[in-house]
Amino acid sequence: MADMAESPVDTRPPPLDLTHHLSRATRNRHASSMKAFYKYFAIPGIGQLAGGLPNNYYFPFDTLEAKVARPERWTPTPNRPIDPPATAAEDACDRLSALKIGVQSSPLNQPQDAIAVPHTSQQPNPVKKIDLSTALQYGTAQGYPPLYYFIRQFTRDNMHPNCPYQGGPEVILTNGNTDGFAKTLLALTNEWSEEKDWVRDKEGLLVEEFCYMNAVQGGEPRGLNIAPVGMDDEGMRAEGPGGLREVLENWDESKGKRPHLMYTVTMGQNPTSGVLSLARRRAIYALCSKYDIIIVEDDPYWYLQFPSSTAVNTTTHLSPGSSSFNPAIQVLANGEPRPTEWKSSGFPFLDSLVPSYVSVDTDGRVIRLDTFSKTIAPGCRLGWITAQPELIERILRITETSTQQPSGFVQSLIAELILGPDHTGLSAPPTASKGKGKGGLQDGQGWKAAGWVRWLEGLRGNYERRMQKMSAILDAGRFHVKTGRRNSLDDGEDEWSVVEKTQMYSFDWPVGGMFIWLKVHFDTHPLYHHYAKTGSAANKNEGLMRLAHALWVFWTTSPYLVLVSPGGIFSPTEAIRNAEGWKFFRLCFAAIDEEELGATSRRLAEGVDAFWRVRDVRVIEKLLADDEAGVSARGGEAEGLVGMVGPC
Template sequence: MSSISDPASFPEPVDLSHYLSRTTRAREASTIKRFYKYFTIPGIGQIAGGTPSDKYFPYDTLEAKVAHPNRFRPTPNKPLDPPPNDPPTAPLAASSISPRKHGKDDPPAARLFVPHDSGVPDPLRMIDLKSALQYGTAQGYPSLYYFIRQFTRNNLHPFVPYKDGPEVILTCGNTDGFAKTIQALSDEWFEGHDPVEERPGLLVEEYCYMNAIQTARPRGMNIVPVAIDDEGMCAKGPGGLEDVLASWDSSKGRRPHMIYTVTVGQNPTSGTLSVARRTEIYALCVEYDVIIVEDDPYWYLQFPSSSPSMADFKPVKSSGFEFLDSLIPSYLSLDYQGRVVRLDTFSKTVAPGCRLGWITAQPALVERILRITECSTQQPSGFVQSMVAELVMGPQSSTDPGKGGAADGSGWKVDGFVRWLEGLRGNYERRMSAMCDVLNANKHLVKAGRRKSLSEVASDDEEWAVVEKMIIYDFVRPLGGMFVWVRFNFSTHPLRKQVPAPRLAQALWVLWTTKPYLCLVAPGSMFAPTAEIRDADAYNCFRLCFAACPEDEVADISKRFTDGAQAFWRIRSKEKIDKLLEEEDKEGEAKTDAGMGMLMGVC
């Protein structure tokens, strides 16, 4: 690889056009540029384009009350002593974030203002309704596109080791971004219609985000799980990436040429992939010509308090921000061949309802996705594009009547956006800590009232002495994201011999929904990409999310969860299980099916 000091000497990204789908290849490139000269003739009367008059838009201005970037308190960028499973409660206590109230208790806010006409002539600095609410370009609203492009190239991923670096295109969120990526890079395939040797495959984590599967599977893609450990996808070992690729059985289709992966705070297991592991996997992708689609909505939610070693990584090139430098970098930072397609979203940094994100990849791929965008979404809504642009960029000249998200009326700028991310990470890290502390304190079954004196140990009642020390579930404190993945050990349940473990798991799920436990958790089967994994293992696992419930209830709901688990391990009658599952048995299907996945499929 070339010297960091001379990016022009980086290798060209490799040509991936052999992986373009037939549809994507057939899309015509735009020869737009040669016509610009006519459009910019001074005084030209425009009666060619079919755009409506911006004078007829009913919105004269868009405005908002918006947070200052420092609304929330950050957590430190470096891990703290003592070690993670006994963390200090003070710095991570969830106490100091003022809950939002309306009226005089409102947290300080700025007045966002998007004018009808900014008076700014440069499209890259123009934020106004006459342009944002008009037809636009598929790259994205020019000013926002340009901000995101600079932020991506200079701050998020300052080191991408191929010539001239990546290009970006705005999307309507990561589900849209993934749908376009997969449409660009794989042909539809159908059993009985297309030859098996053409069947494309998608490599995924053994437990993964099902919306991606639901996008790929109806296209006929082979969904190929790869073994995971606490970090995420395994490179080596049985079922790891190398094993899957090297031993590929081509009677099942083509050797998969794409990975879909969530590398930080993986959904659902919360795995966070180290740089060492990324390096191993990237090398395999080079060897086997595999494209990595990296979907990283939780990337900036990395929790140093969970891992003293995580922050040992030192970036090749600084982003200019201590916070960003402390994050495990994207696969892009290793991508000397241009085989990484990264999906970013505002869903977790601003709001899911934005439906706003972006793809970062080598320019030739982005150009093809641009063509797909022209004939589908065209661009994200101008309402969100202009309001996010104004939030971060603010007015662009002394006469621009726009107002941004900073206290002085300017935009958040990159500094403010990074500060906002730090505050969010702080909030989620405190929540994570609150949940994990409760989970950790209650994972052993304690049979109060049946404790025996030491002299009784090894009597005929020995079994109880064992049970009293039993861990009924375990989990790894997440290094990132919004989830805790809890794995139960049903072989320790008193009814293990009378009731099959999947049925115990189902009954446990129902018990949690009853008083006094009252909590709704996501069953592991929702995240099993294949029927084999669902039937063999998924019932042991549950995904807990510390992001959705009110902040001051995280600990309490977590306690109800652990109380429910404890109570379930005290059930010694099969009839009680049957009673819990009475309604479910009537309805015929397992509860933990795709339906629940759909219900939460967007999350």
């Protein structure tokens, strides 16, 4: 398959040979023995009795169809602009509330088109053929050909046009990023066991100080050291105490090998919502290159970068100043300049985003995980890995003997949505449809790359609006107002006068992703000193952690009724959980119905305020006791084996 987008002469240096990072089991993998026979498949008129396939006429699904959105369903940033800028955050909230017009109404009331995947298309080219007779049959482990080629082209030409190594990256489809990371762990780490292996053989995984724990939960059972690296508002730090340089330079060999693998979320970090700048990427990459570390970049939120927050975080109030839509300005969503010598992605929106580590990956040591979970739906269980071809080939071998291929139901429906029937490429003009398929546009063609980018812009716009709404409400409620003297006025009303304003919590407006990372200032709580005294030798913060848990429980009680994620579940080690994790809570502004977003945010802020009025230890203790009783009353697992999955 010729790659049209590539220039005739590729002067970039090739990626390094990094196969020494492969696990023993992965080195031992061989291509399927069936592979030797592919060339015979192409013999004209050959009677195929070799494969062990069922007959596609016996599939009970004759066609698949769907009603789908148009790419322009949602308004991009800045939508419902706050203009002129509000001077007080609460004003902005009211304004936002007033503007809440039907965004949460059923999408079925929005313009939609019907797509269709036919049973059998007459298209002879497998890259253009989208039908059930192929999509629901056994297929290729790298992905359903039309979808694989779309993803490959979009990844190479539009997402990472500036990948610095020769030939550019290869891709393989996965069943989502958790699957992608699981395969990456199998490919690049050896299992280690205390009972039989030397400590010197214990491998490690570098992670952010606060991180998405699924990665840790995947690595720990394999015996990996979990090595946290310090962070700031962008994400992982290269320098300073606890930064990557320090962690690597001072690595204590007595606890295992210096890690050769890093897991990182760099865009809308989960849970802290930072976006790692290009400058920081270069600094961290240089260290990884020096210490020969493979970077696994998991970025489900890459298109959710919020330029409005960059302004807000420096000015402390809403500002429409930032624009990511004027490519002449060459400013990235985080306010950083875009390198002028860089190729354009072809789309101003994509050019405006802080780019992936792939753009600085001169060695070919970046393994990037992408997913349709946040752009289409988590239930797709569909994503892809981007990396140098040598590493992708090893992951292909793992895929062949595990998931084999993502479900053809989702692969064919997304292929038809984006590409349309008998497509002639991602940007080519429509041709007469020969098949019976139908893509996501009114004329029966697919969305193509332009429609896909427009869809992402619309999603960014909507999540950014939600982020602003919750942030503004929380900003407005962050002070606890202590009142002093009480005066009885002539009209019988009481009057309270402010004697002290105490800040109960703080947070950065998210510059990316789906979360607010709330730091609660428990040291301003009236009972702080009481609980600060009740620590143990093993954990001096034991008492304060109980106070923090009491707030978490208090939120779940009436009238506050808010459930948030405690910082402990994003703390990769017990030390972090005990030292800092308990002060934080992660709030997701993405999932809740938009009608409830404002009220819930307000209840959250009011909950803290009410908690700050609690001055009696017995109230806290009763909250904790009641909660524990509730836990035992429910007797542990309510639903047997149920295992809820998803970014916790």
